[in-house]
Amino acid sequence: MFGIGFQEMLIILVVVLIFFGPKRLPDLAKSLGKGIAEFKKASDEVRKGIEDAVKEESAEGAPKPPEDLSAYGKAPGSVAAPVEPAPSTGAPTTAEGGAPGTATGETPAPPRQG
Numbered sequence: 001m002f003g004i005g006f007q008e009m010l011i012i013l014v015v016v017l018i019f020f021g022p023k024r025l026p027d028l029a030k031s032l033g034k035g036i037a038e039f040k041k042a043s044d045e046v047r048k049g050i051e052d053a054v055k056e057e058s059a060e061g062a063p064k065p066p067e068d069l070s071a072y073g074k075a076p077g078s079v080a081a082p083v084e085p086a087p088s089t090g091a092p093t094t095a096e097g098g099a100p101g102t103a104t105g106e107t108p109a110p111p112r113q114g
Contacts (some may be wrong), residue, residue, distance in 0.1 A: 004012075020028055 017025060
């Protein structure tokens, strides 16, 4: 216990007995025991609180299954509307799929006359 041998413990008990006297020694031992018990209880509560926080943190970090958003914005029992392609403007498209000159938000310059 704390690396204290029997001889050291005996010397400490004799010094305490001389210092406090035989009448106060039982009260001192009782209060010391209560203090140690309260300390153990408090440390167990702190340990449990830390473990609970770690468990909650690991549960929050766990990947969640993806939600099914296929029915998002539809009334229950409705059928999905067919998707129609956007009407073509007849202008040639760039590799990005937009009209030339509009990839950066610019408006195309009008053609020069004459």
